[in-house]
Amino acid sequence: LETVPTIKKLRAYAERIRLAELEKCLGKMGDDIPKKTRRAVDDLSRGIVNKLLHGPMQHLRCDGNDSRTLSETLENMHALNRMFNLDT
Amino acid sequence: LETVPTIKKLRAYAERIRLAELEKCLGKMGDDIPKKTRRAVDDLSRGIVNKLLHGPMQHLRCDGNDSRTLSETLENMHALNRMFNLDT
Amino acid sequence: PKKQELISKLKNGKNFLRNQQLDKAFIEFKNALELAQNLKDPIEEKKAARGLGASLQRQGKYRDAIKYHSMVLAISEREGEDSGNTEAFGAIADCYTELGELEKAGQFYDKYIARLEKD
Amino acid sequence: PKKQELISKLKNGKNFLRNQQLDKAFIEFKNALELAQNLKDPIEEKKAARGLGASLQRQGKYRDAIKYHSMVLAISEREGEDSGNTEAFGAIADCYTELGELEKAGQFYDKYIARLEKD
Numbered sequence: 001l002e003t004v005p006t007i008k009k010l011r012a013y014a015e016r017i018r019l020a021e022l023e024k025c026l027g028k029m030g031d032d033i034p035k036k037t038r039r040a041v042d043d044l045s046r047g048i049v050n051k052l053l054h055g056p057m058q059h060l061r062c063d064g065n066d067s068r069t070l071s072e073t074l075e076n077m078h079a080l081n082r083m084f085n086l087d088t
Numbered sequence: 089l090e091t092v093p094t095i096k097k098l099r100a101y102a103e104r105i106r107l108a109e110l111e112k113c114l115g116k117m118g119d120d121i122p123k124k125t126r127r128a129v130d131d132l133s134r135g136i137v138n139k140l141l142h143g144p145m146q147h148l149r150c151d152g153n154d155s156r157t158l159s160e161t162l163e164n165m166h167a168l169n170r171m172f173n174l175d176t
Numbered sequence: 177p178k179k180q181e182l183i184s185k186l187k188n189g190k191n192f193l194r195n196q197q198l199d200k201a202f203i204e205f206k207n208a209l210e211l212a213q214n215l216k217d218p219i220e221e222k223k224a225a226r227g228l229g230a231s232l233q234r235q236g237k238y239r240d241a242i243k244y245h246s247m248v249l250a251i252s253e254r255e256g257e258d259s260g261n262t263e264a265f266g267a268i269a270d271c272y273t274e275l276g277e278l279e280k281a282g283q284f285y286d287k288y289i290a291r292l293e294k295d
Numbered sequence: 296p297k298k299q300e301l302i303s304k305l306k307n308g309k310n311f312l313r314n315q316q317l318d319k320a321f322i323e324f325k326n327a328l329e330l331a332q333n334l335k336d337p338i339e340e341k342k343a344a345r346g347l348g349a350s351l352q353r354q355g356k357y358r359d360a361i362k363y364h365s366m367v368l369a370i371s372e373r374e375g376e377d378s379g380n381t382e383a384f385g386a387i388a389d390c391y392t393e394l395g396e397l398e399k400a401g402q403f404y405d406k407y408i409a410r411l412e413k414d
Binding site for chain 2: 410
């Protein structure tokens with residue numbers, strides 16, 4: 001359970017990046033972006049973020065029934081906190 | 089230096105995700121995608137991946153002159169190997 | 177016409193959200209929700225519910241935010257179409273985290289994580 | 296006309312790369328490189344050089360791949376325009392990693408990492 005706030009912070013970190021890059025992209029594409037394109041671009045940004053986060057997120061949850069131990073999960077959390085500067 | 093191969097593997101992992109999502113996106117957008125749009129979408133996919141990888145990549149390099157110690161760098165490497173399943 | 181109005185309310189709501197004008201965003205999304213329900217347009221209905229959830233969440237009204245984020249899940253259930261669920265699970269978990277209910281948060285994060293690999 | 300031919304060669308090269316037909320990809324990119332040089336089109340010249348690097352890299356010809364990836368950096372230098380450099384630094388580092396020259400790889404990864412936050 002100690003890792004739950006890290007999940008929230010990592011999600012927020014990635015979402016900030018996603019939105020900033022999405023804005024830049026839409027800005028470059030000009031006005032009158034077709035709805036289909038708008039949607040495809042949004043899906044792209046979510047798809048990349050979600051698939052990249054899947055591994056780390058999974059390894060922040062310690063479900064007990066597999067080989068992932070609590071101490072390993074905490075090590076993952078500390079490493080993510082360091083690498084994404086999530087403590088501040 | 090032990091962390092160098094991990095950088096390569098993490099890059100390759102992220103690039104696979106980026107290309108798969110990009111293909112899906114271009115598929116949804118249909119034929120005759122304007123060049124400007126094609127380029128903006130490519131930049132978007134690279135922008136998200138690069139900005140998300142920046143933290144972890146930086147923490148795989150141990151430059152000696154700051155507080156990042158070798159042992160911390162190795163812990164980061166082990167956590168990334170676990171979380172992205174890079175050893176296999 | 178009505179559909180046009182709905183789209184424009186959703187757009188206004190988004191812009192207010194972006195500018196942190198949360199009360200105004202709430203009103204736009206609330207109107208959009210009613211319109212979408214009248215028009216029986218579940219996709220836009222979900223967008224309005226998500227907007228309401230986000231407006232409340234940013235005001236620190238986490239319990240109310242959870243209600244609207246859960247509405248997205250309920251609409252998905254009703255329509256047999258699960259777009260927006262990943263975000264809803266994540267947002268609900270974020271709210272429970274803020275409320276200090278980490279056990280519940282963990283349960284919703286698990287649902288969120290299970291969906292991250294899907295499209 | 297010439298520009299059209301160049302674009303089509305780059306496209307063919309990319310498709311061959313994707314299908315792992317690396318010799319064919321190499322030939323397309325090689326022709327594209329000459330065309331781009333004649334047309335004095337540095338952006339397409341870089342794309343051709345990167346394609347050549349990628350074709351060789353996937354064949355395990357790392358030394359030759361480094362030459363072409365480095366050509367991207369040289370063109371950037373010449374033109375005062377650094378698009379494609381992030382990828383080139385990363386690819387050169389990958390090649391040195393494969394060659395077991397980890398010290399050199401690390402140096403190029405450092406340049407790559409320094410650019411990740413930029414656009």
